[in-house]
Amino acid sequence: MTETSLAIRSFSDLANPAKFIALAGKIIPWMAAMTALLFAVGLYLSFSTEADYQQGETVRIMYIHVPAAWLSMMCYTIMAISAVGTLVWRHPLADVAARVAAPLGAAFTFVALVTGSLWGKPMWGTWWVWDARLTSVFILFLMYLGLIAFNRAMDDPSRAARVSAVMILIGFVNIPIIKFSVDWFNTLHQPASVVRMGGPAIDPEFLRPLLVMALAFTLLFLTLHLMAMRTEIWRRRVAAMRRIAARAAQREA
Amino acid sequence: MELPHNEGYVIAAYVLTVVAMIIIVGWVLLDSRGRRNELKRLEEAGIRRRSDRTAETGKEPQ
Numbered sequence: 001m002t003e004t005s006l007a008i009r010s011f012s013d014l015a016n017p018a019k020f021i022a023l024a025g026k027i028i029p030w031m032a033a034m035t036a037l038l039f040a041v042g043l044y045l046s047f048s049t050e051a052d053y054q055q056g057e058t059v060r061i062m063y064i065h066v067p068a069a070w071l072s073m074m075c076y077t078i079m080a081i082s083a084v085g086t087l088v089w090r091h092p093l094a095d096v097a098a099r100v101a102a103p104l105g106a107a108f109t110f111v112a113l114v115t116g117s118l119w120g121k122p123m124w125g126t127w128w129v130w131d132a133r134l135t136s137v138f139i140l141f142l143m144y145l146g147l148i149a150f151n152r153a154m155d156d157p158s159r160a161a162r163v164s165a166v167m168i169l170i171g172f173v174n175i176p177i178i179k180f181s182v183d184w185f186n187t188l189h190q191p192a193s194v195v196r197m198g199g200p201a202i203d204p205e206f207l208r209p210l211l212v213m214a215l216a217f218t219l220l221f222l223t224l225h226l227m228a229m230r231t232e233i234w235r236r237r238v239a240a241m242r243r244i245a246a247r248a249a250q251r252e253a
Numbered sequence: 254m255e256l257p258h259n260e261g262y263v264i265a266a267y268v269l270t271v272v273a274m275i276i277i278v279g280w281v282l283l284d285s286r287g288r289r290n291e292l293k294r295l296e297e298a299g300i301r302r303r304s305d306r307t308a309e310t311g312k313e314p315q
Contacts, residue, residue: 058259
């Protein structure tokens with residue numbers, strides 16, 4: 001394949017896996033470097049800023065808890081958009097994107113749950129309560145695990161894609177429930193303080209490290225997602241080539 | 254007001270997050286390297302997909 005044919009000229013060119021891999025190979029190193037840089041700045045700010053007058057040092061847990069929680073929802077939203085891409089446009093990369101996002105989403109949801117629990121013990125006096133926010137995020141975690149298990153159980157990825165897409169879209173109802181649970185229900189979890197009507201309600205001293213860490217985590221997710229998508233395309237190529245090899249061996253026999 | 258001393262919880266939260274991130278990054282990297290090597294081995298063995306043959310000859314598959 002010639003170099004010029006791998007150029008991305010329009011959005012639809014990304015549907016070509018070979019072009020996608022060529023583009024991913026070019027931008028992944030830059031994204032990884034940016035991620036590392038943002039984490040360096042973010043972690044420095046997380047530990048150099050002042051402690052909260054009420055929460056004390058535990059406010060620093062927020063700098064990882066909030067980005068992880070935000071990514072747990074963003075990842076599922078990306079999966080839902082990909083599911084629409086699979087069902088409506090049959091975009092060849094949509095299923096790849098949804099499939100590889102699930103383990104990443106599970107990891108970030110796990111981090112959100114664990115760090116939330118570690119903040120809850122000293123601040124609320126309990127590791128866990130079954131309030132609407134915590135319960136809906138726990139359900140999100142279980143949904144990620146369910147989707148991973150389903151994808152692993154199916155041999156043929158193209159057959160799994162459509163069923164998986166329908167399941168993802170049904171599960172998407174949980175995302176607005178998570179976001180608005182703190183407004184709709186009486187929860188121990190506090191209401192939104194960054195993305196809310198009327199602007200952020202937290203002091204710039206805490207907002208700065210929080211936003212840098214959120215950016216770092218988001219870029220980390222996007223880098224990993226792109227790498228995992230490329231790997232999944234390779235995995236499918238390997239499977240296709242093995243089938244060809246097996247057929248050739250059969251003919252020879 | 255004296256601030257509460259809860260550094261242990263903060264350290265535990267950061268350590269667990271770092272461990273989780275190392276596991277997920279490591280898994281993505283190892284998976285990537287593994288599949289790339291498999292692909293290379295199969296190509297070295299002379300196995301070509303139909304689309305690879307098309308790309309080499311510039312002809313559409315029959």
